[in-house]
Amino acid sequence: MTSSSPGELGTxxxxxxxxxxxxxxxxxxxxxxxxxxxxxxxxxRRDEGLVGWGRAAELRTAGAARFDDAAAWxxxxxxxxxxxxxxxxxxxxxxxxxxxAFADSPGESVLVVPSVVVxxxxxxxxxxxxxxxxxxxxxALVAAEAPRAPEGIAFTDGALDGEAWMSAVADxxxxxxxxxxxxxxxxxxxxxxxxxxxxxxxxLRQLSAAYPMCxxxxxxxxxxxxxxxxVRRERGLVTSRVLAGTIRRTGDDERDxxxxxxxxxxxxxxxxxxxxxxxxxxxxxxxxxxMNVPEAPFVLHLPNVMHLATxxxxxxxxxxTSLELAAALHPSAAVGxxxxxxxxxxxxxIEQMDRGRYAGPVGWMDASGDGEWGIALRSASVSxxxxxxxxxxxxxxxxxxxxxxxxxxxxxxxxxxxxxx
Numbered sequence: 001m002t003s004s005s006p007g008e009l010g011t012x013x014x015x016x017x018x019x020x021x022x023x024x025x026x027x028x029x030x031x032x033x034x035x036x037x038x039x040x041x042x043x044x045r046r047d048e049g050l051v052g053w054g055r056a057a058e059l060r061t062a063g064a065a066r067f068d069d070a071a072a073w074x075x076x077x078x079x080x081x082x083x084x085x086x087x088x089x090x091x092x093x094x095x096x097x098x099x100x101a102f103a104d105s106p107g108e109s110v111l112v113v114p115s116v117v118v119x120x121x122x123x124x125x126x127x128x129x130x131x132x133x134x135x136x137x138x139x140a141l142v143a144a145e146a147p148r149a150p151e152g153i154a155f156t157d158g159a160l161d162g163e164a165w166m167s168a169v170a171d172x173x174x175x176x177x178x179x180x181x182x183x184x185x186x187x188x189x190x191x192x193x194x195x196x197x198x199x200x201x202x203x204l205r206q207l208s209a210a211y212p213m214c215x216x217x218x219x220x221x222x223x224x225x226x227x228x229x230x231v232r233r234e235r236g237l238v239t240s241r242v243l244a245g246t247i248r249r250t251g252d253d254e255r256d257x258x259x260x261x262x263x264x265x266x267x268x269x270x271x272x273x274x275x276x277x278x279x280x281x282x283x284x285x286x287x288x289x290x291m292n293v294p295e296a297p298f299v300l301h302l303p304n305v306m307h308l309a310t311x312x313x314x315x316x317x318x319x320x321t322s323l324e325l326a327a328a329l330h331p332s333a334a335v336g337x338x339x340x341x342x343x344x345x346x347x348x349x350i351e352q353m354d355r356g357r358y359a360g361p362v363g364w365m366d367a368s369g370d371g372e373w374g375i376a377l378r379s380a381s382v383s384x385x386x387x388x389x390x391x392x393x394x395x396x397x398x399x400x401x402x403x404x405x406x407x408x409x410x411x412x413x414x415x416x417x418x419x420x421x
Contacts, residue, residue, distance in 0.1 A: 025125040054115025056130040064104040067327035099219040102355040147201040150194040158189030159353035166401035184337035187392035206418035224379025233322035244276035245269030245308035268398035279333035288314030321369030335359040358390035
């Protein structure tokens, strides 16, 4: 585990000082327009959410203890912080943003406390500044210089080309048929290279405009627009949006309505969805009371695809933070499989790539433990002139390799289009 400002767990460091003040919502109608190039972070949906920049503190950790490391670091940091919060909404005061590796190994996980956070929720908006001193100067909120579109984008296959990936899917289906496991989620990657460094703010803006129903995020190079809320904890209420079962849209409204009805009746997709909902409900049950798990999913319509979706809700029965709940849920059957241990082992064996933070928790948390953690789907890792896109599909006994490849291609579309590809 490595960290900066403060240092290693147990190492004394100057306490953070945070101040949150209310501001006119009219000043922040476009949150993403405020983001400079200096370490931007984002969690935005329907023009609401949080953005930030700068780094007042940071933790980098890896391995099986990554969630425990992060929880302990955040608890230590918040216990020593001096906070003046004049708004007292979820997401005010001291706030961290995080992105976590999918697997215990390899992969690095990060928690970041921005120097500036701007939030908007309904008719309220706020500004939080964080530093080491006892005084906070007024921070002028102005639109940053607009990002430029990446130029010369060229795409190449990642770890496996389409044929090789379909062979991996067929292998997974055969193992499911013989009873090794019930479901596995297999992912593939696509690599894009530009003529120069990619300004992550460009795909952020494109994703937010094209997919307003999704949570558009960026933390430490991990960018995307996820439709799936792993867990939200807010003032004692815990919710999770589960997605599993997908069909591509055609652009013809009448045809898409027929496809939505077919998706809602598909035994293959309903089976896949049931595994995902069951894994989330089982993981939340020890920490929640009065849980509500709908008997049947609804169809979530996005611009490029439709998903079977279920919203699970409950009342928190213990003091677990949103991050601790996310750790308890990860990896759900929606991104790993069922049973979890067998599915994760098969992923490591036949996927032939490092997922990094793809399909891991991404989101934010405040000092009270409230927060929102999505799953890093419809996402990519940006580093210099290289962007690595990810897409995954749930594989069950009835899965067809060609259909799964088409689904994966559809899931590349949001980020690919956002890059101008």
